[in-house]
Amino acid sequence: MSDWQPxxxxxxxxxxxxxxxxxxGTTHEEIAPAVYDAVHRALDAGTHVVLASGRSPHxxxxxxxLLDLHAGSNGQGARDRLWVVASNGAVVFRYPPMEVVHEETFDAGPAVQAILEHHPNALVAVEERxxxxxxxxxxxxxxxxxEMTITDVEEIVAGPVSRVIIRDPNATADDFVALAEKLGLHGINYxxxxxxxxxxxxVGVNKASGLERVAEQLGLGAEHALAIGDGRNDIEMLQWVRRGVAMGQAIEEVRAAAHAVTETVYDDGVAVELDRWFGGGRG
Structure with missing residues (x-):
């Protein structure tokens, strides 16, 4: 890969x-200076930087x-509007301004009801864009x-949705892994x-499918792409790209799916990885 650049x-x-x-269950909404600088070295090299998250668009x-992705590294000289993969690949949008260009929806009612039979006190959420x-x-x-608007579960999932969040503060991740395997959750991804x-x-919608859609619009393919992530929802994306990199604090399942592992988020792992390809004086 020595002659390759994303x-x-x-x-x-x-x-x-x-x-x-x-x-x-939240993060500090601030970008480390080393990460900011590394992202802008990638932008200055002409590389497309795409945010890919389970978060909803807003x-x-x-x-x-915060990253100034739509401006030059000096805050001036507008770049092309961004491509963003949201809701774990179910929504692809341009920004700024926000323009949803693709959205996948499904009927979540049966799966939600099946899960609530096992976790009756679980919290349920659907984005209101x-x-x-x-x-x-x-x-x-x-x-x-x-804002959070209190709504009956039946009404929340009454129509097609792009993503449903189910949260049980009294359960563990392992509980949910076991439940998902037990139920099978046919007809949807989880x-x-x-x-x-x-x-x-x-079904078939994840960060990889959303990123592939963006890459096609940019005239690029998986062979041109680098992806960095830390969660189970990053696995397909890390496997789809030419170089998928897990953050150092990621669980073993995510690390095993990646081609490489960088430093933790607390040690600016994104900057460490990007500096391999876009300079910056790191090894």
């Missing part, structure tokens, strides 16, 4: 660009702003962005987060 860099947000708040634009989320009860502070957090999406 034409597209896909970056997860939470746990990759942003550091986790210890003991909480939770991603602020991160694009541009506002926040419709939820059956409030999620812990910091876990969702925007991914379990670092805690008892379950994302449901249409």
């Amino acid at each position: 034409g597209l860099v896909a970056l997860d947000i939470d746990g990759t660009l942003l550091k986790w708040v210890e003991g909480a 939770g991603m634009t602020r991160i694009a702003d 541009g506002v926040g989320y419709r939820v059956n009860r409030h999620f812990p502070d910091g876990e969702l962005t925007g 991914v379990v987060g670092w805690t008892a957090w379950l994302d449901l999406a249409p």
Whole structure:
């Protein structure tokens, strides 16, 4: 790979660009200077930088702003509008301004009801674009962005949705992994987060499918792409690209799926990896 340089860099947000708040299900919304500088060296080299997250679209634009992805490294000289992969690949949008160019939806009702039979006290949320989320009860502070509107579960999943979040603060990630395997969840994709957090999406939809759609629009393919992430929802993306890199604090399942492992998010692992390809004086 010594003569290779990525034409597209896909970056997860939470746990990759942003550091986790210890003991909480949220991250500090600030970009480390080393990471900011490394991303801008990639941009200055003409590489496309794409944010790819489980977050809903309105939770991603602020991160694009913090990184100044739509401006030159000196804050001037506008770049092309960004491509962003949101909701674990179910939504692809341009920014700024926000323009949804593709969205996958599905009927989540049966799967949600099956899960609630085993976890009757679970929290359920569906994005209400541009506002926040419709939820059956409030999620812990910091876990969702925007306003939370209390709504009956039946109404939340009454129509087609692009993504459903199910959260049980009294359960563990292992509980949800076992439940997903037990139920089979036919007809949908699912991914379990670092805690008892379950994302449901249409079958065949994940960060890799969203990134592939973006790459096609840019005239690029998997062979041109580098991706960095830390969660189970990054696995397909790390496997699809030519070089998939797991963050140092990622669980073994994610590390095993990657081609390489960088430093942890607390040690600016994104900067360490990008500096391999875009200078910066790191090894």
